[in-house]
Amino acid sequence: MFRFITTRPFWVNLLVAIAIISACFALFFMSLASITKHDDIKKVPDVVGKSTAEAVQILESQGLKVSLQDSVYIDSIPKSSVLKESPDADALVKEGRTIFLTVNRAQAPTISMPDLRGFSITSAQLLLQNLGLKLEGTKYINDVAKNAVKQQLVNNAEIQPGTPIPVGTSVLLVLGNGAGNETxxxxxxxxxxxxxxxxxxxxxxxxxxxxxxxxxxxxxxxxxxxxxxxxxxxxxxxxxxxxxxxxxxxxxAQDANAPKPENNDANPGENGPGV
CATH class of the missing domain: 3.30.10.20 (Trypsin Inhibitor V; Chain A)
Structure with a gap:
């Protein structure tokens, strides 16, 4: 079976082996670019601020994959819009690379209404901000606890602590004006x-x-x-x-109620001996 190999001189077989190996290496390197898509580089489009649907369409049209990695809620930004992309815009990636998107939630999450009664206006405002709630405004009623929260209102109705409300809800605080009803x-x-x-x-x-x-x-x-x-x-x-x-x-500068000093400079003729 291998007589044709053994009947030829060794140097002929060596040249044939080298030629076969060289051809295999050449074929491998020629196909490497196609396998790895090394030459198919894409620039990541900028989709921050666009709607999720529009961002997915743009990225997929460039041969890129999309994954919604995370979602947050910011009420000042349009719902379902892209907040962040990774890799960043203009980064060079290969075709088929997955782009991870962070998007703004379509619906606001709910939290429990805190009990702000008795808080100072400063402390209440800080807690509202930390919870993602807004201070709609303040109004005052007669109460000796000046600038202390007496009631908490949402849509002009008193809201009890623990009531579920959406993040971003505006809360009106009723404060004491420092003047009680007693005189x-x-x-x-x-x-x-x-x-x-x-x-x-x-x-x-x-x-x-x-x-x-x-x-x-x-x-x-x-x-x-x-x-x-x-x-x-x-x-x-x-x-x-x-x-x-x-x-x-x-x-x-002078106390009007202080007693005035007596006048000791009397007229000589009033109390002194007659002439």
Whole structure:
């Protein structure tokens, strides 16, 4: 069977073997580009911001595969739009490469409404933001807890904690204005320094309002209050006010209620001996 090999000289067989091996290597390398598609390079199209359907159509038309890797929800971006692609746009890839897309969800996820009652407006706003909810606005009611959340409303209706709501929902917060329904007699702060009056009024949850100082006042905290509005008395009746309200004051460098020094410079002829 192999007589034709054994009957030929060795160098002939060697040349034939080298020729066969060279032909096999040449055929292999010629087909390598076709097998690996090395020469078929594609530039990844930019599909960020496009709808999912449009992005898939564009990528598949370029001979690329598509996989929806992840989805998030951002209410300020159109639903079902592409947020990110990997590899990035303009990257060079081979035909048939899979492009992974992150898309914006078509429907907002739901969360449980938190209980914001008793929170300060600052803390409540921060929690809403962290949960993906929006602050629609605020309104005030009479309550001694100033700027504390008293009610939480969605679509002008009170919403209970734990109620499922979509992310992005707007919440209206009802806050206390610092003024309760109970009233009290207006404190008398005339004759006090401004610093003393502030400390005294804090015990009643009352603040200092507008401050009008005379030109001789160099330090308001040390200035003396000679007038207040509202005054303590209104004729024979004492005025009343609510906690959380303010008293306007007028300041002077001198205490108007301080006793005046006696005049010792009497006329010589009044009490002295006659001439």
């Amino acid at each position: 009290m007699e207006v404190p008398d702060i005339v004759g006090m320094t401004l610093a003393e009056a502030r400390d005294y009024l804090q015990t009643f949850n009352i603040s200092i309002g507008t401050i009008t100082a005379n030109p001789d006042v160099t330090n308001q905290d040390e200035g003396f209050i000679f007038k207040q509005d509202p005054p303590r008395n209104n004729g024979f009746q004492k005025n009343r006010m609510k906690p959380g309200q303010a008293i306007n004051v007028w300041l002077s």
